[in-house]
Amino acid sequence: MITEPAASTRRPASTDASFRTSLGVANRRTNLRRRRQRLTAVTCLAPALVFYLAFVVGPWLQSVWISLFDWDGIGDASWVGMANYLEVFTDASLRSSIVNAFGFILFYTVLPLFFGLVLAALTSGARGKGLGIVRTVLFLPQILPLVAVGVIFKWVYSPDGPLNQLLHAVGAGNLATGWLGDFTWAYPSVGLVGTWVTTGLCFLLFLSGIGKIDASLYEAARLDGANPVREFWHITVPGVRGEIGVAVTVTVIAALASFDVVYVMTGGGPGYTTMVPGVQVYQLVFTDNRVGAASALSVVLSVIVVGIVAGVNAVIRRTK
Amino acid sequence: MSDIATKPRSQSMAGRQTSRRVSRLLLWVVLTIAAASVLIPFGAIVLASLQDPASLTVSLAWPDRLHFENYANAWSTAGFSSLLGSSALIAGVVVPIALLCASLAGYAFATAPFPGKSWLMGLLLLGLALPHEAIIIPLFFGMKSAGLLDNQLAVILPLIGAFMPFGTLWMRSHFEQLPEELSEAAEMDGASTTRTMLSILLPVSWPALTTLGLLYFMWAWNQFLLALIMLQDPAQRTAASGLGKFVQQYGTNIPLLAAGTVIVIVPIILMYLIFQRHFITGMVSGAVKG
Structure with missing residues (x-):
């Protein structure tokens, strides 16, 4: 102009x-x-x-x-409308797989978030070579094939495995049990493997988030006489809420869509105590030849995952 | 440090120093426990892989002697040459093609205006959250009718598709960070788009491409569900899906199984130790951007 x-x-x-x-x-x-x-x-x-x-x-x-058909994968398919979806929500075994997947959020998301935040807050001020090694080690589970992780922990939890051996060694041998065959313990045992896998990612996400927090905030709090616990809740946690949103998104997807670890460790058993949608879909298609029901379950799963991820991101954006 | 200097009272200084020492001690105790809880299962599986294969129960103990023959046995029993070869073939085809496609798409999103751009971006973002379980059934029956079951292509093609959302976003944010003058200057000189990409954008994109390539390699190498379903012929299986079947067949022979597990994870651990900066920044900042 x-x-x-x-x-x-x-x-x-x-x-x-x-x-x-x-x-x-x-x-x-x-x-x-x-x-x-x-x-x-x-x-x-x-x-x-x-x-x-x-x-x-x-x-x-x-x-x-x-998902709108009754189909065995080979013969003719017959239209059933929403019947497969009705089954997903009424059939006990199908519904329990979805409930179990939601429960995994405790192990894949809540616990790693807690451990990751505490570890990151503790180490944020630390320096030195040791910290670099700790970072490398804690991130390691994140790059491993989950099948291998499942194989390792299947053995760790086995009746003669290292976990029971440890319990015997510390004089708590009466607690030893066949963890993965136990109706009560199989689910948390498998869930904790998820905690083992995702904690490192959360830790490193939060560490990089804390690094971006303005150091003067901490100095001001210290001058006001705030103790480390108050600092943690009032500066660190709000300061990394963006990273918390990211960690929640990534780990919730991992929890709801878990397949490898459960397939290898328990196959969904004993009974349906560790059944998750991924393994259920696999069994419905390749063992039960119920392709329509499997598709309905997979569609429900994808809608749940995308819905939760979108919800989490909307909340995070609003608090920013 | 500075707050100590501003507080002259020696008593509080001493108190602060001890509390600092205690908290540092606490820190290393906590970190050691955390690192040990990651490393002990590893050490345990490596030890188990060297135990006497004849022993019925294998627990955590130093082996009577190091039974390296477990590795040779696992290698031949599970057919690891063909399993590792199949994994390498899949990764070797997926990584370059996915890198090329994602870079081009990321470049378009970062630099060019086109109709339906935000709509397309939304469609890609959905793909970031979509579980593989939601697409494998039609993929399986589609590959079956195309006669591609037990062919690595049945894993390669879907993997490239599934890799597009992350890679496109990753490369878009890379190209957005580049100064605009870089490609504009080339365009003014009359360079074609292809020339601009090859001679100006490619050299400055190596770090971003390396990180993305390593992540793609890891995801392709570790991929289980697709490989399990598409490659059921033992001769075509990958290392990951082969290990999954190996557990079912030799679940009780712990030394053999442990050796097989170590064989499967060693390549990816080596890559991680060499390129750990790429892996960590890729997954941490990639997740943030996505």
């Missing part, structure tokens, strides 16, 4: 007409540029979108479609 008169004074000879054509050329050039940009965007997006639509979005829509 401001440069326009300057530009016209630089070309005193330009008539009204030639000025208009030069404007037209400029317009066409920006049009051309925009069209080129749009073409580039479409070409760049196409491969990613093709893969995503063909192998994620498409299959999900198909899941919804299949």
